[in-house]
Amino acid sequence: MSLDIFASSTGPVLVIAPHPDDEILGAGGTIAKLCKAGREVHVCVVTSGRPPLFSPEQTQRVREETTAAHKGLGVKQTHWLGLPAAELTEVPTRELNGTLGKLVAELAPSALLIPHVGDIHIDHQLVHLAAMVSARPHQEAFPPMILAYETLSETNWNTPGATAPFIPNVFVDITDTLEDKLTAFAMFGSQDRGAPHERSVPSLRALATLRGATVHRHAAEAFILIRHVGG
Numbered sequence: 001m002s003l004d005i006f007a008s009s010t011g012p013v014l015v016i017a018p019h020p021d022d023e024i025l026g027a028g029g030t031i032a033k034l035c036k037a038g039r040e041v042h043v044c045v046v047t048s049g050r051p052p053l054f055s056p057e058q059t060q061r062v063r064e065e066t067t068a069a070h071k072g073l074g075v076k077q078t079h080w081l082g083l084p085a086a087e088l089t090e091v092p093t094r095e096l097n098g099t100l101g102k103l104v105a106e107l108a109p110s111a112l113l114i115p116h117v118g119d120i121h122i123d124h125q126l127v128h129l130a131a132m133v134s135a136r137p138h139q140e141a142f143p144p145m146i147l148a149y150e151t152l153s154e155t156n157w158n159t160p161g162a163t164a165p166f167i168p169n170v171f172v173d174i175t176d177t178l179e180d181k182l183t184a185f186a187m188f189g190s191q192d193r194g195a196p197h198e199r200s201v202p203s204l205r206a207l208a209t210l211r212g213a214t215v216h217r218h219a220a221e222a223f224i225l226i227r228h229v230g231g
Contacts, residue, residue: 005170008230009144011110012040012076016100016131018115018123019085020045020066021188025199026149027113028073028181029174029208029221035074036177043070043078044103046096046127047085054085061190069184079103088123096126097133104134104143111145116224118164119154137229144230147223152198152207168222171211175218178208 006013013034017023023031023043034041045066049059063080070078081099083091104112114131115124128148135143147170150156155166174181182201186192195202205219212220 005145005172005225005228006034006039006111008228009110010039012042012107013111013113014042014044014104014107014109014143015113016044016046016115016127018046018088018121018127020062021069021185021191021199022115022124022151022154023113024069024073024181024185024188025204026115026151027221027223028184029177029219030113030172031075032073032177032180032184033172033174035076040076041074042107042109043075044081044100045078046081046100046130047083047088047123048080049085050087053087058190062188065188065190069187072184072187073180086123088126093130096130100127100130101134104131105141108141109143111147112143113147113149113223114226116148116150116155116164116166118158118166119151120158120163121154124151124154132226135227137227145228146226148226149221149223152203156198166222166224168211168224170223170225171215171217171220172223173212173215173217173219174208174221175212178205178219181208 015023117128193199208219211222
């Protein structure tokens with residue numbers, strides 16, 4: 001499929017990731033495709049590891065892996081908000097909303113790609129809600145399009161029937177950029193768990209194949225269109 005859904009405007013695209021590598025798992029192929037088409041893509045990583053949960057060495061390694069992966073995909077800039085990973089419940093809602101909202105206002109993106117509200121990780125849920133706050137349409141300027149992506153081992157591990165299901169209605173053909181996505185994820189040696197774990201290159205390839213077959217393509221990434229305001 002083409003990138004027609006992104007063609008209604010030419011502004012930057014902002015991908016919001018609760019943790020480093022979420023953006024690759026959910027939208028790495030789309031990021032690569034947008035960058036190759038000349039679009040300006042930014043990634044916001046909301047959290048960073050902090051002691052005692054994460055050592056400084058672990059945090060530095062993940063940051064280096066993220067930088068390398070984003071460079072390979074062609075990301076314009078990575079924005080680190082530095083909020084505590086796995087501890088967003090301890091961050092005041094106003095601080096999370098304000099920090100993310102400030103970045104969204106500064107970049108004025110034409111599209112937001114955000115985690116799914118039904119993900120099992122509470123950080124993902126909170127980031128989704130904060131992103132929606134940042135995009136409220138009563139503002140003078142707001143992102144006209146919002147898409148939610150799926151994250152293997154987060155989106156599909158929650159409680160069926162009790163949490164919001166991921167039912168995609170937008171599919172981006174990543175046949176030509178699947179290998180870029182897989183190469184980018186392979187740079188996260190600290191996060192790759194190896195097959196059959198879902199955080200592995202074979203599992204990412206399998207999901208892309210499945211999503212592609214759904215729309216008769218070799219590989220695709222799936223999204224939920226949350227909102228699209230036309231001109």
